[in-house]
Amino acid sequence: MPDATAERVRPKFLTLTEIRLPLPGFVSILHRLSGAGLFLCLPFVLYLFDLSLESEASFRSFQALVSGTFVKLVLFGLIWAFLHHFCAGIRFLLLDVHKGVDLPRARRSAGAVLVVSLVLTLFAGIWLW
């Protein structure tokens, strides 16, 4: 007979490389990661904004800077981070008001967030370059 007084040893499974998150969990951690990335890159975005507005010369260096391959890649990443954070954020706001809380719909909306933010990023990329 199991000893009811003994503290139950709960299994711990925190091997990050082996954890398979369900889709909503994946969207959730990407929401956090994209938010952190946007936070860290805020000075870079402000720097670009400053360059783009200060003078004719700075506007030209802004244009030269954003046409560089590396900066383009960074901006592409930032645009994805923003769009993912945006779409996932709307999903969380809807969940807050109890819209789509049941599991099948929560899974579908999580998948939709991933797909829509990627498609919008692609459109943004085509529109900008």
Place this chain on the structure above:
Amino acid sequence: MVNRIVVGAHYGLKDWLIQRLSAVVMAIYAVLFVVQVSALPSFDLAHWRALFAGGFMRVASLLFLLALVYHAWIGVRDIFMDYVKPAGIRLLLHTVTVLFLAGCLGWGAQILWRVQ
């Protein structure tokens, strides 16, 4: 178990609510920004400046920046609360975050108000 005597109510409710309200402000601004930029006849300095020189977009951008800074503070603070346990390091990170965000806000306001 933490033996905490709970008095009063709404611990953290204010921040929870502000994070959501600021998100809505930023979402509205983001749509407005994309609409305004796509309505520009061409992307050159004169048109780009004119966009922010008008009082409306300048103030809207400042509100966006304010919402962003508060939103980011709550989000980043939550990340530190989840992963950084030693109180001293956490306090240091929180302080650096607040100073960083305050600096970004000041810089952004300066950029916006310098546009002629």
